[in-house]
Amino acid sequence: MISKLGMLGGSLALFGWCASAAGQAPNLTKEEMADAVRTDDFSIPTPGELMVALNKQGKLDWAAKFRPPIATNYPSRAQLALNLGSLVADGFIAVEAEDSQQVKNLGKDILALAKNLSVPKDILMRGSSITDFAERKQWDQLKEELEATQNEVKESMHDNKDGDLVTLVTAGGWARAVEVISSHIAQNYSEASAKILRQPAIVSYLNKRLDALPDKVRDDPKVKNLRMKMILMEVLVSFPRDQAPSAADVKKLSGYASEIVKDIAKKDQK
Amino acid sequence: MKHPLLALLLAASASLAPVQAVTDAEVDARRIALDLAGAFANDGFKLRDGVWQGTLELGKPKLVQVNLYSGNEYWFSLGATGKVKKVAVSVFDELGKVIDSEPYQEGATAAAGFSPAASGPYYVRIELVEGEAAAFCLVYSYK
Numbered sequence: 001m002i003s004k005l006g007m008l009g010g011s012l013a014l015f016g017w018c019a020s021a022a023g024q025a026p027n028l029t030k031e032e033m034a035d036a037v038r039t040d041d042f043s044i045p046t047p048g049e050l051m052v053a054l055n056k057q058g059k060l061d062w063a064a065k066f067r068p069p070i071a072t073n074y075p076s077r078a079q080l081a082l083n084l085g086s087l088v089a090d091g092f093i094a095v096e097a098e099d100s101q102q103v104k105n106l107g108k109d110i111l112a113l114a115k116n117l118s119v120p121k122d123i124l125m126r127g128s129s130i131t132d133f134a135e136r137k138q139w140d141q142l143k144e145e146l147e148a149t150q151n152e153v154k155e156s157m158h159d160n161k162d163g164d165l166v167t168l169v170t171a172g173g174w175a176r177a178v179e180v181i182s183s184h185i186a187q188n189y190s191e192a193s194a195k196i197l198r199q200p201a202i203v204s205y206l207n208k209r210l211d212a213l214p215d216k217v218r219d220d221p222k223v224k225n226l227r228m229k230m231i232l233m234e235v236l237v238s239f240p241r242d243q244a245p246s247a248a249d250v251k252k253l254s255g256y257a258s259e260i261v262k263d264i265a266k267k268d269q270k
Numbered sequence: 271m272k273h274p275l276l277a278l279l280l281a282a283s284a285s286l287a288p289v290q291a292v293t294d295a296e297v298d299a300r301r302i303a304l305d306l307a308g309a310f311a312n313d314g315f316k317l318r319d320g321v322w323q324g325t326l327e328l329g330k331p332k333l334v335q336v337n338l339y340s341g342n343e344y345w346f347s348l349g350a351t352g353k354v355k356k357v358a359v360s361v362f363d364e365l366g367k368v369i370d371s372e373p374y375q376e377g378a379t380a381a382a383g384f385s386p387a388a389s390g391p392y393y394v395r396i397e398l399v400e401g402e403a404a405a406f407c408l409v410y411s412y413k
Contacts, residue, residue, distance in 0.1 A: 025362075027362070027365075027367050032393075033333075033335075033366055033393060037322065037332070037333065037334045039322065039334070040320075041320030041321075042321065043337060046318065049342060050339060144318075196341065242388070
């Protein structure tokens with residue numbers, strides 16, 4: 001893989017390569033690693049990154065991973081935020097499937113949910129650029145646009161004193177991506193593909209953020225269920241670096257993720 | 271090819287500047303980092319929208335955790351502004367061991383590219399090697 005990266009030398013020759021100090025850099029201490037910065041929009045990968053990794057294991061029928069449309073209005077802001085994240089993950093699936101109409105439908109739903117979270121109009125205008133990119137089948141640009149939309153919605157949540165909901169958007173997206181990927185791996189098990197699922201720091205980070213939510217948000221039934229399942233999932237994605245999870249564990253992971261996604265999309269009867 | 275989108279991102283960051291307290295120097299640093307990352311886009315690398323930015327000082331390296339997937343290839347691109355003469359980017363695994371990455375360094379820009387052997391957490395360290403304190407922006411691309 002590194003040799004493949006070396007091919008980029010051609011495109012960067014103009015800038016000038018040089019021997020790096022990286023090779024001589026001292027190892028990090030435990031304290032340095034503990035103090036490292038962690039942020040939602042840099043430390044947590046997009047669903048698209050997980051999907052690209054899975055694509056390397058063989059051709060996938062991404063269109064088969066679509067789910068029926070979900071509601072865009074829910075009684076609690078926490079549930080709206082969770083579903084917003086899961087819809088963005090659906091957007092990445094539609095981009096992988098290269099299905100323009102599905103991307104446009106999801107873009108519309110994402111913005112409808114965002115509107116219900118009182119996201120300002122100027123951010124909602126992004127909906128038209130998602131549609132434009134989808135019509136022009138600019139898939140790479142669409143991935144950036146989906147993430148940019150999500151990041152701007154999160155930013156507006158901070159501005160609206162809804163910063164606590166940001167973690168829920170991230171968690172909802174992560175759960176939907178893990179549901180799709182782990183269910184595919186469970187059905188087509190190989191050690192190589194199962195190793196992709198190793199992501200202990202992501203779940204640990206999200207669980208800490210969920211634990212730090214205000215009581216009002218943490219007591220939301222959907223958030224309660226999410227936290228319970230995420231604790232179980234943390235164990236399943238924390239296997240050693242040189243090992244793969246068993247097919248049974250991948251199936252369990254898929255089951256928990258699926259239960260989260262179904263629960264957050266469900267409108268409970270009052 | 272990505273310029274319209276990059277322009278949109280820059281415009282968006284500029285329009286959000288008062289709210290996010292993003293300084294003009296940070297906007298410049300972002301432009302520099304995105305320009306560098308643009309070179310990798312030609313090789314099929316997709317740019318993430320998220321950035322990490324702030325101020326870099328001599329003798330005070332900064333560290334950010336990222337979570338990467340085995341099988342993917344990554345480039346971390348750093349841009350800095352002001353009187354920066356040299357910056358560096360290095361990558362470490364979850365045990366804190368330095369990773370042998372493809373290096374790039376040119377004045378106020380630097381990048382590191384590698385393909386992780388295992389999925390999981392990694393650390394990216396950025397460092398001002400020579401020059402005065404300045405705004406920085408780190409972005410990453412994957413394929």
